[in-house]
Amino acid sequence: MNLAEAIIIKNVEKHPVKSAIGFKKKDDGWKELSWKKFSEIIFKTANALKNAGVEENDKVAIYADNSGEWMIFDLAIMSIGAITVPIYSTNNAEQAEYIINDSQSKIILVGNQMQYDASLEILQKGSSLQNIIISKKAVWIKKEFNSFYLEDFIAKSSPKFEICKKEYDDVATLIYTSGTTGTPKGVMLTHGNFIKAFDAHFEYFKFKNFEEELSLAFLPLTHVFERSWSLLCLYGGARVYFLENPKDISSALEEVKPTMMCAVPRFFQKVYAGVLDKAEEGSSLKKKIFDWALKVGSEAGELRSLEKQIPFGLKIKKSVAEALVFSKVKEKMGGRLWFLPCGGASVSPEVTKLFEAMGIHITVGYGLTETTATLTAFPLKHFEHGTCGRPLPGVEIRIGENDEIQARGNGITKGYYNKPEDTKAVFTEDGWFKTGDAGKFDEKGNLIITDRIKDLMKTSNGKYIAPQQIENLLTNNNFIQQIVLIAEGKQFVSALIVPNFEFLKDHLAKNNIPFTNWEEIVQKKEVIDFYKEKVNEFQVHLSDFEKVKKFTLMPAEFEINTGEITPTLKIKRNVVLKKYADIIEKMY
Known part of the structure; x- marks a missing residue:
């Protein structure tokens, strides 16, 4: 079946x-489209794409920030049996061209001027690109170079359309990996990958009244996590903003x-740190009240998780x-959130416990682009903090050589587009996908991620360091x-630390x-001493060989446009280590 259908x-x-x-319309607040109107615009767009010469299995790219138009275009592409190719909105012209x-x-x-200009440059070079569609009329365009505003592009199209029939094994999208370790590869995900993964989620969580839920999509739709989650919400009849x-x-x-929203660990860490800082800044009475509330909420949360009477x-x-x-904390997040899928990196049990105490369930999960996102996740009940939960229905996981997590099942990719050797390299001879992550199962069947196998570091003393944790x-x-x-081949662990400049500025003023x-x-001694206190405070429970012994404070954030981080905000470790090799060497 076609996913769009x-x-x-x-x-x-x-x-x-x-x-x-x-x-959101700029000056007019939030607007909604009914399912009928939504489908009509999707079908008008599908007809316009067909009229422009897009055929079944052709590729159509989306190079824009999140928007209603993004999702409309995605579903229209799939409706005609073509293949969606998302490009991160932050990618530069060279990355988009590749x-x-x-x-x-x-x-x-495209969605903005930068994306249009980059696409126009690519079109003028004589690439496969034939037309550029622009979602906003605020963008200045050159109509003589096959550039059309979306509104004009679909204006004369019919809202009636027959969705192209597809098999489960037919490719629905190519998602290019953000490339922390090399050239991006197009991950082929099929209509069946998505549909079977969605059905597995509904079987696993057994949601009640899912059609009444409302999700806010703020992570990039280009990434498999937000795209899969938003499509899942629409598949189940929920609203997505x-x-x-x-x-x-x-x-x-x-x-x-x-009521629902997927997010990455940094979002939860910021809320967690903000709550704790607020409690610390208050009077001793307020601190006692907070500690008491946290204890009470944790007790209730644990009983709720175990399905015991409170x-x-x-x-x-x-x-x-x-x-x-x-x-007060929940109101800052809208007051209705209860289900928050979390992925992209590990999240500390202290963070998930705080949210659970407040009655907000962070569903920690684990997965990759190549697995259509989720392989494992916290269930709604009987979950274990500090783990990544249990495998979803239709997913099998085993621990292979070097403790590598290997998987097979519904969501596993067909492989990398036009890269048979790379595809072969990520599958075992008996057909299991090699994730590149190290992990283990606890006695209850919950998956625990150790680290990226490539990221594991060995000190000169022979101790292994898992940096992500x-x-x-x-x-x-x-x-x-x-x-x-930094630890590989070194006698102790060091670090490059980028301060949160907003909070550091407040600290400077107060002191x-x-x-x-x-x-x-x-480079000021009092600032470095302040960070020493913070670092030591948070690593007190680590083994001595794991503790950061020296660090350098960086004067600016690692950025996407400098190639130091990916569009999903993952740090490109090798790039950073090479770029700041002199600074690192001084710490030793």
């Missing part, structure tokens, strides 16, 4: 006037009031804790924005330290 037809028939998607050329994309949807600028997340949460007295205490502490621990406070551990510029500030 599985999403659109069922929901239009079931509830045509119910809202499907929401989006993906367009590798995939041989015929048409591209699309946030164009992720920096507006705070205000969007209060405006939209979502005693009447504890219910009363929980209500008081809710009124005095938790409600330590980096994750140290970014659980508001004063550290980014961190890169009468005059601000000059960040290059000077990060």
